[in-house]
Amino acid sequence: MQSNRRVFLKGSMAASAVGLAVGAGLLTPRAVMAAAWPQKAYDTTGYEESLKDLFGVSGVTASKDVNVKAPDIAENGAVVPVTIESSIAGTDNIAILVKGNPTPLVCNFKFDGAQPFMSTRIRMGKTDDVIGVVHAGGKLYSASKQVKVTIGGCGG
Amino acid sequence: MSSIKMRISAAGDVLDVKSLIEHPMETGRLKDKATGKIIPANYIQILTVSVNDKPAVEANLSVAVSKNPYINVKVPGKKGDKVTIAWSSNIGKSDTATETA
Numbered sequence: 001m002q003s004n005r006r007v008f009l010k011g012s013m014a015a016s017a018v019g020l021a022v023g024a025g026l027l028t029p030r031a032v033m034a035a036a037w038p039q040k041a042y043d044t045t046g047y048e049e050s051l052k053d054l055f056g057v058s059g060v061t062a063s064k065d066v067n068v069k070a071p072d073i074a075e076n077g078a079v080v081p082v083t084i085e086s087s088i089a090g091t092d093n094i095a096i097l098v099k100g101n102p103t104p105l106v107c108n109f110k111f112d113g114a115q116p117f118m119s120t121r122i123r124m125g126k127t128d129d130v131i132g133v134v135h136a137g138g139k140l141y142s143a144s145k146q147v148k149v150t151i152g153g154c155g156g
Numbered sequence: 157m158s159s160i161k162m163r164i165s166a167a168g169d170v171l172d173v174k175s176l177i178e179h180p181m182e183t184g185r186l187k188d189k190a191t192g193k194i195i196p197a198n199y200i201q202i203l204t205v206s207v208n209d210k211p212a213v214e215a216n217l218s219v220a221v222s223k224n225p226y227i228n229v230k231v232p233g234k235k236g237d238k239v240t241i242a243w244s245s246n247i248g249k250s251d252t253a254t255e256t257a
Binding site: 037038042078079080081083098101102103105106107108109110111112113114115117118119120121122123124 | 223
């Protein structure tokens with residue numbers, strides 16, 4: 001709890017510093033966008049909440065056009081390779097979520113001319129579904145893949 | 157020494173950028189076994205991939221991304237273009253690396 005509060009304070013201090021910089025005309029709006037990390041979306045423990053905080057829309061449609069690639073069995077939950085690709089036109093953001101993790105949102109990639117494809121390695125606490133959520137044309141689409149974890153990635 | 161390693165392969169007008177970043181990605185949930193104190197969170201929050209200084213991908217990462225993050229994206233570009241990867245962490249550290257495709 002204490003550490004959460006500390007992080008929050010730091011975050012708000014950083015935000016005000018950015019605000020000052022904008023006021024002084026030091027940063028272009030583009031750079032400001034890059035500087036904002038969606039703290040709230042990453043701190044919430046609810047799946048729906050984090051999506052709403054991140055994209056500002058709720059309601060997710062399952063779609064076959066979202067392709068989530070992950071292993072059937074991960075021996076080590078600390079390193080689970082995940083690849084997500086979307087063939088939905090107008091895809092501008094892809095997020096990875098794992099409901100069983102302490103905070104469900106793992107990461108999100110915003111595309112600006114790049115292909116709607118991303119691959120990375122994530123941590124999973126236990127056997128769970130890896131959910132890929134795609135934002136396209138103001139709507140959310142998702143697909144999931146179950147990964148069996150034999151050793152969790154959150155313990156010491 | 158940069159913390160960012162990059163490998164770029166060009167295929168037509170798409171650059172396949174694979175990158176490994178050296179970073180502990182501490183979750184803030186683990187205890188130091190020697191001292192019993194919690195190791196403070198230290199993780200990359202924002203990572204951008206730019207082609208010729210134009211941002212193509214902006215990623216937000218969290219503590220649930222594995223230690224020494226591996227990132228693979230496909231950005232528009234051709235051989236000879238400059239690809240830049242930059243990251244910044246929750247404790248205000250940052251790094252950047254540029255390579256020619």
